[in-house]
Amino acid sequence: MPNRPLPDPGRFPRRTVHLDFHTSPEIPDVGRDFDPAAFARTFREAHVDSVTVFAKCHHGHLYHGTDRPERHPGLAPGLDLLAEQVEALHSVGIRAPIYLSLQVDEYAAREHPEWLAVEEGHGPVRLSTSEYDGAWSVLDLSSPYADYFAEQLDEVLRRFAPVDGIFVDMCWDQPSVSRWAVDGMRREGLDPADADHHARYSAMVEKALPDGAVQGAWYNSRPKAGLREELAHVRHVEIEGLPTGGWGYAFLPYVARLVRPLGLPTLSHTGRFHEGWGDNAALKPLAALRYETSQMLANGLTAGVGDVLHPRGALSPAVYRLIGSAYGHLAACEPFLEGGRVTSEVALLADPAHGDHPGAACMGAVRALQQVRAQFDIVFPDAELSGYRVLVVPETTVVDGALAERLRAYRAGGGSVLLVGGALLTDAAEPVLPDLPVEGLAPAPAGEAFLSCTGVPGVPEDFPVIGHGARLTAFARPGAEVLARVTAPYFPRTRDRFCGHSYTPPADPTEQVAVAVGDRVAAVAVPLLSAFHERGLEAYRLLLGSVLDRLLPDPLLRAGGPTHLETSVVRTPAGTVVHLTSFLPSRETPGLDLVHDPFPLVDVPVSVRVPAAPGAVRLQPAGQDLSWEYDGAYLHVRVTSPDGHAMLVVDHA
Template structure:
């Protein structure tokens, strides 16, 4: 049994427990003798339990007035949960809410953040709609919370970790914030200065609370304090405050199925232990009576594992203190599969050949460019990380710079050094020009001539597309006019419509048909440099033309002709690679989501794979190839430095394990 105080968790539950003051009988049915058993049965090794919820109520033995009024005077609920979980060998990190605290907002309304019209900031609407008030961390509330944190970590030391929630940068126009801004030399009337002060204030309280928690950690702790609700792209700076990372992302709760593949690939190069939370909820947090389909739970947990993270599922503890059996049937089914897979990737590191260079100031939401890149690269079976410009690029073979990344002089210098060292660079759309308006890199395979006058053009190729289609395909974005330089390999050129669609010059419903084919280059390849003269990733995200993805794939093939993985099968198949101590593991994920409400994608079934060829670049002939966790031996062909197998499985997640 692992030591629950030091082992980094692999299969966790975040046990939400937000109870308003009108909820009675808090913990009335809690039984320390049986509390941990549902988690044991579901293969859970860590449960985050609550000291303080969004209502500002406390759930441990304390004389503080914030103690929940429905908690019996003789019940120390948090202590009972921690002791029961530890007795079962399960970690019990402790949760406290930060900027959301309804008790403090009611008792001390002067501590609530104010917007620039001096109105209280509230998540959820007006004064007469349900929602959370947001506290001002420049007010005395910061000291109030410090007292609560200190009391908790002193009472429960050594703690398994502390989860501090609702920690975004919150601008405020309160007198507390105004005073702090003036001391910092910032101007309260300037919205940008209010945002700067909010970031500075957040980093100050993060350092303060981190120091409180660190004193209560065991010497060999791998998990410390986590500040939730902050953009993971901030971790380029904030990772120095942390021992570990947690990624919250419920696909059905507003995050979507593109969020985790983007953020996970940004976080994992930092090298910090990382776990990710999905949820058992049909929609989002607090959906107490909602249960997502089992296939969706299985998919999301398997995807977390395949991306090199450890697993977490959000649940909610009913007020009377007994875990929901139905929830742990769902969670246990997914976690037992993950547990069976873990030995094959233990000690492993995710492998990536392509770096997608992004601006971390854009935050966690990838936007159209990032969304298009993630979807296209996944569908092309490319192994990639998402990295900020400050990253060391030397470990990658190709860097893709999407249209939303500004090529500053510093980025230009890094890309030139990477290219000079033998790497390939793909520049898409606006990234072809630096922040100074000049070409982003020397020796581009094209000359640039400024934006086209046509807002909609067509992709022209001399030959057919992969499926045999012989046609010019619409590209509904304005390209940059570009001409090929000598020696460039042109993959596609621009065809123009007969006329542009304006109020007085239009033909047809959407755009005019193809008119003239031009010599303007859309995609060209030079010496390990690819120029894509339009915002192709944004177009793919918005419109989903498979030919746009295929065009990017051809460009990558030109500079990365021997990718780590090749795989057939359906386009939705996700492949990721982990290098373990004595094997290389190729994850295969085959689930399909469908849009079933205006805003909800659901997964109901695994999609079988039948005779799908999977090829891995290897340095030598493997000693054995097997499909796990089924334990099936696979016939392998080894030629030209590649090991190839055919996979048939009805499971949504399987692993091709290639032993050295």
């Protein structure tokens, strides 16, 4: 290839495109309309700084100059499509990481069916519920296919070194009872570990990277919950999460906070599609793409948008008008965030057993904490906790003896703890902390109870609120502040004894408490977070907010505005930036939440804790000067913005 200067390998890409190219061997004229100059110009004008291009697709075919038989039969003789794509992108300073499909390879599956992963009692593994639909075959990495793939990867790395990065897709832990897997288990006495293959491929990629590269190999489809164990094999993280492609709009707020504490540069992918990958002939609204990419920016991630390149190799102008509009906004925002880090003061302590599928309690916590404007990360029990002011332990997080000791040490160091439901007791049924504001903890009899709240703004004190889920019996200790007591129904509802359509009405208050707060510790004896996720009852969020107000009376941020408003705080060398993201997905089909318009902010009060009176306060990227007040601890402003995403930029004097 020509000796052209590469894009800066030390600058992590900020506005990327993942250019899917899974092209059937039945399609002719592959790359026929490819124009290198138009290809590069389209991406440059759309503010794109990195494009992931294909060496090998799920069909198992290759798109570069090679003598291997897997080269796509529809490519014209002599056309090295991948090389021309890489050269065109590099000519305008755009990075070009290279994609290879790993465990999905139709060519290899057809030529070597003995390499397929096998599910006991069901035969070869296919990614479909029906043998009559088009479906991808899954290869077994304990078979000779691992060497076959390594040869393909080696050729790409030798041909294109130094590479901007390698994206290896379809990399999950696939159970198999093939003869290769069984033989491997017998030899090793255990199930073959994918980590061995990752180590092999990582070593190959490292040799082909330029000095100072921040991107190396990324193994897609790996669970993010296992990243701590796989850090030796990656230099960065990529998050795939198309909201309308099955992930939903709640996924990114969860997984971004789970990955962020690792400290690795992280790129998140959405798509330009109305639904998911492969919805080639449908575009999402601009407002949706603006929301998704602005949400990435506000969570401290860089942005990626998925597209599918037409088999003939020409980009769609309509697609890049859409992407360019969203990326133009990000490019205008980025200068105000240079050197910044998202700041969190609350940690949600998740159970690693739930992995990338957080379950009801964690999802309820994420929604509720966002809505009360808490600035939070999601961590596992082995994480460093000392940097957080409050820990929230959901009802589904198992507290063993080791974690209980860590919580006690954290408390001794001055931290505050909120324990919910089952997290009040260790796995040995002992109270987690010695100074809980409640005592007499034990599983309560089955059946509904009601929560009578006191001192919770927005929740009437004379209206008992239904409490859903299995709770604990608890009684207040002297000095505890009780925010919610238990009111009993007339009787538990059964098949033979019931009243009305649902639960039996509330009868009399009891001495039992549902929510109590002590000195830097709070106990919630009901599964409040799961119930909020499953029921969405406003009183549950208001209860959680009141507890946090007591544990964290001086939060980093306070903001009014609509409940759905998403906030984050970034500390930069020059000052403080507050992201205000206001879009409202709505359920418009049986399975899709859609976004059509930004939701304007009108005269929204925002207060952020800053160390001193600022030199200037502006709304960016609009460049609007704002009136402000400083009370010695908080900067107070009021914000109006019609655009869906704006940044309050505070320049420290």
